[in-house]
Amino acid sequence: MRPFEYVAPKRLREAYAILAQADGRTVRPLAGGTDLIDQLRVGRKRADLVMDVKHIPELMRLEWGPRKGLYIGAGVPCYRVYKDPVVAQHYPAIRDGAMLVGSWQIQHRASLGGNICNAAPSADTVPPLLVYEAIAHIGGPRGEREVPLERFFTGPGQTVLAPDEILLGVRVPPPPPRSSSHYLRFIPREEMDIAVAGVASLVALDSRGVVARARIALSAVAPTPVRARDAEAVLEGQRPTPALLVEAGEKAVLATNPITDVRGSIAYRKELVKVLTRRTLSKALADLGITLE
Amino acid sequence: MTTFPLDKLSLRTQVRMKVNGEPHVLLVKPWQTLLEALREELGLTGTKEGCGNGNCGCCTILMNGKTVNSCLVLAPEADGAEILTVEGLAQNGRLDPLQKAFIQYGALQCGFCTPGFLLSAKYLLQENPNPTEHQVRLAIAGNLCRCTGYDKIVRAILAVARGEVQ
C-alpha cells in the first residue's frame, strides 16, 4: 500500500480542525474501511491522511424517537443497525439492506455512512433509506447542513460533499402509519456479491385498504440510487391487486438508466427491476395482511 | 513520473493491543493492515491472506469479540483492541471443541482457510449456540474454502453446537 498518515479524532471539533487544515492534502474519512482500504491498496484512491471517524461520539449514535424518527450516525456499522429492534420494527427495509452488505465480518465494520459516501450505484443500504425519505446530515469547519439523501448523489462515486465536509449521519423520518417496507437485491450467488439490481419498496395503506403512500427506490440500475416515481404514482390511491404490482414493476423500469458490465446487461437489469419491484411490494403488503402472491 | 509519497516511508505509529490475552505495544506503519501487523510484527502467521479485500475470509479474527477481516483493518485502528487469532483458540494446551471437531470430521484439507473458519464458527456459536444448518452456512458465507465443498465444515460446526464434541 502507498504510505499515508493516520489520525483518529475523538471530537467533532478536532475532526473539523483537521479538515480545515488539510492544505491541499487529501484527507479521507475512514469508517469501517471495507471500501476505502481496498481502494487505497489497489491505488483506485489516494490519501495523504486517513481520518478515522469511529471515535467521534456524534457519528456513532443510533437513536430513535416516535416523533423525531431515527438517527443513524455515519459510522454506525451495519450489524448495530439490523440488530436494533426499533429498526426491525419500524423500518424493515433498512434492516434488510444492512443485513445484505457483505459477510458478517464485513457487517461488523461496514457503516451506512461509508456505504452512502462511497456512492456506489449498487449500495444496498441506500434504497431503503430513500423510501423513507432520509436526510443526509453534513458537517464541516464551515458549518452543518442537511440535504435530502436523494440529492446527495451526483454520479457513480460522486456526492455533494465538499472536500472539507463529512457526513455526520442520516435522519430518517418516522414511518407512515400502517406501513411496511422491504428491500431485495439480485445477485448470482446467495451472499458476497454486489447487486445486479436492487429494489426497496414502502407501502402505507389507509383505513380502506387503499395505498396512501408508495415509495420505490432502485439500486445498481442507474448512475446513482434512484426513486421510481412513476411506479409510486401507479400505486397511490389504488387498491393493491396482482395486476397493479406488475404494472408498478413495469413503470419502475422507466426510472432506470443501467449499464452493461460484468455483473449484468442493461436488458437483464430492467427485467430484474420488474420482478424485484413486484416481490418487494408483495412482501410489504403481506406484512400488512394482504397476500397477493 | 511517479507520485509515490516517498517522504512518508519512515512514518510509524504506536499501537497497544491485547492479542490472545497478551499485551503488546508495537510500532506500525500507519498504512499497514492489522493482518500484516499480526503476521509481520508479531509473527502470528496462522492468520492468512487469501485476497486482501474482504472476499475470502482467510484473515478472519475476533476484534473486541466480533469477527472482522483483518486485511480490511488498519493496524492503528486496533489501538486499544482485544484480538483473538487462531493461535489463541486453544486454552492451556486444550484444544477448542471446534478445533477438535474440524480434525475429527475432516473439515480441512489444505488448511489455509481453517483459521478463518474456526473464528467465524467461534463467533457464531457465541451468538447462537443452537444454529440450524442454514444459519451455519450464513455465518460462514464470508469464508471461502476451495478444498472441502463445505460439507464437512458445516457438519463439524453442527456437531460442536449439539455438544457432540467437547
Add this chain to the structure above:
Amino acid sequence: MTTTTPFRYIGKPIPKADALERVTGTARFGADLKLPGMLHGKVLRSPHPHAYIRRIDASRALALEGVKAVVTAQDLPPLEDARAAFGGELMIDLDHLRRLTIAHEKALFEGHAVAAVAATSPEIAEAALELIQVDYEVLPVVENALDAMKPDAPLLHPNLYTRTLGEKPSKPSNIATIVEVGFGDLEKAWAAADVVVEQSFETQMVHQGYLEPQACVAWVDADGRIHVWTTTQGTFNAQRMLSALLKVPLHMLNVIPAEVGGAFGGKIYVILEPLAILLSRKAGRPVKMVMDRAEVFRATGPASPAYITVKAGAKRDGTLTGLYAKIVMDAGAFPGAPVQGATWCIFAPYKAPAMKVEAYDVVTNKPRVQAYRAPGATAAAFASESTLDMLAERLGLDPLEFRLRNAAQEGDQNVTGQTYGRIGVKAILEAIRKHPHWNTPLQGKNRGRGLAMGAWMGAILTSSSQVVVNVDGTVQIVTGQVDITGTRTSMLQMVADMLQLPLDHISIRVGDTNCTPYTDLSAGSRTTFTQSAALARACQSVIAQMKAQAADALSKPDRRLTPEDIEYADGKFWVKSDPEQVLPWRQVAGLTRTRGTGPIVGTGTVTRLQPANEFSAQLCDVEVDPETGKVKILRFTAFQDAGRVINPIQVEGQMQGGAVQGIGWGLFEYYAWDKGKLRNPTLLDYREPTALDLPMIDTCIVEVPAPDGPLGVRGVGEPPIVPGPAALANAIYRAVGVRLTKLPMTPETVFWAIQEKKQAEHLQAVAGDGA
C-alpha cells in the same frame, strides 16, 4: 502385503495426520517464512495483452534508497536446449518456459512479468516498480482460439509451426498441435443410427481458485547454493525447471516444500521462484515474493477454455453407433492446452463401434494455462454428457438406462486406442440405480434432475519413498512427495498395515530435494495410487532386512539361520521351524546399533504401472427461478469408483471438494475479458461458491480394484470435478426445458434462454392459430 489380510488402518476414517498444526495455525505455508535480512520482491507486469517491449529503463528504480536489485529477461542465462520439456501434467518446452517466466521481446498477456525488484520493504519495492520505465509497442490482441485460428490472425510466435501427423507446414500459425485419434467408420455409424445429434459447446477460462496465492523465499548463499522454500506440487519438478532455466546443477539447488494452500494443478510450474533466485543472487540476501490475488488471476496458469462440437448417433434401442468430437482448446500465450486429457476423457465411459476425436491446441493472448483437476476432462464431459442426454431424450430413453446400455468395460477401447483393464463404469451406474437419490421422485415446479458421468485416465510417472526403521523400532517415512490431498495420512495408514505395526509407531516427513529420493509431482490423481506400490516395495525391503537381522540374532552356534528361516507378523519375528524362538520388532530394530549391520532403510520406486482409469458420476436436483434465471441446487450426490478406499474421510473430501469446483465452473466462474484485459480479477467478481450456495454433498463410493498396484487403489482427486457442469445442464433442461451449451450457466444466461424459448413457443402458437 497381500490384499487378503484384514487391514487395521487401510479403509478406516483415520483423522488427518497433520491436522493439528492446521487447526492451531502453526502449519507453515509459502508466505509464512521469514529469514534474517530478507528482502521483498515484486513484479512489474505488462498492462498490455500483446506488445513489443522496446526498452526497459530501471535506472531510476535502482537509484531509490532501499532497492537492492532489479532483474529482467536479460538476466536469464542463454538458452541451450530449447526442446527440453517440463511440466508433469501440461508440458511446456524450455524456450517457452523462459518466456513465460519473464517476457523477452514481447509481452504476450496482460500481467506477463516484465521486470522484478527486490527492496528492503514491500512499499519500497512497489515504489520502485513505478520508477521502471518500459516502452511498449502495442500489438493487436488475439482474444480467443477461434479468432486465433483464422488465417489472417496476428501471430503470437513467429516460429510456431503446427504439429500434425502430416508434413511440417510452410507458414507459422497460432495452432500449435492438431491431434487426431479414433477407430471405426463414422460414415457407416451415422448411416446405421436412427437418431444423430450434433451440438456445439463453449466453456470459458476458469481458475483453480486455491486460496493461497503463490509465494516463495529464495536464498542464494555465499557458496552459490540455492535454497528455495516454495508452495509447489512437486519439489523435484520445480528443481528441474529451475536448474534448466538458471543453468545450475541439481546438487546446488535445494527446493524445500512449504505447506500448499490448495493447488489443484495450478502449482506445478515455477513462476516466482526463478525471479526470486535471480534477485537474491544479485542482492546477496534472501528474497521473499508473494502474489496478490489479482496477480494470481492474471499471471498464474488457469484452465483452458474450449470450443467443442460433439456428434453422436444411436439406434432406436439406445445402442451407440458412433461418437465424434472436434475439440479446440485455448492454451493461452504458449502451447500446451490439455487436449490429451480432453481427448481421452470425452467418450471414456462408453463403447461404440466408431469413435473419432480431432483436437486443436491453440495460442492466444491470455495467461498460459496449467492443469486444473482432470485437465481437459470437465469441458469435454460438459459437451459429451450434454449431447448424450439430448440423444437419450430424442430416443425417449431413461438417461441412466441409456448410459448403462453403452457403458464401457474391461476389453473395450478408449478413443485413443487404449484397451481398458478392469474399470468401474457399470458399477457406478448400478450404484446410482440403487441409490435413494435416484429412487426418490423429484416433485415441484421448475425442478429437474440431471445425471452425468466423468472420467480420468489416471497419471503414473515416477514415485518413490523411503521407509526407515529407527533403533527403537519406530518407523519414519521419508519422502519428497508433497502432500496436497492428505497423502501423508494415507501413506501412514498403508505403511502401518504393510509393516503390521501400530499407526502411532510411524511418522512421515515430507523432505526437501536434497535429502529425499526423486519422486514426481503430486498431481493427476497419481499420488496414493503410485505411492501404494512404491511403499509396498520399500516395506518389503524393510521386512527382508529385518528378517536378515533377526536371523542373525536367532542363529545358534550349531545352526546358522537365513532370512528364509524367519517368519514375520504383527511386530514379531520367529523361526519358522521353531515358533518359540521369537524376537519382537523393537528388539530386532535395536540390533542395528550394536551389530553393525547398518541402518534399515527400504527404498521403493515405481515408474511403470498399468493405468488405473478413474470414473465418476453425479446426480443433482435443481430448482430454477424462471423470473431471474437463478439456479438453486436442492440435492447433490457424487458417485465414484475409488478402486480401494484407503481413508473414507479423505475420499469423500476429494469428492465433495471436486464436486463443488464443478458446480462453480458450471454456474458462476469465468474470466471476463475485454480485449485481452481481465475485468474480474477479484474473488468478488470471480465467484467461487460459498457455503450458502450449496446443499450437503452426499457421496457414494464403489470399489472396483484397479488392475495394477498392490492394493487396487485408484486415484480419486480428478474425477469428481468432471461431471458437475454437465449434470447441472441436464438438470436445468429437465427443470425448465432449455438446453444450455455455454458455461457458466449464470442466472442471466438461463434467464434469456427461458425468454427465447417462450418467444419461440409464442411464435409457434401464433403460427398455429394462423393455420
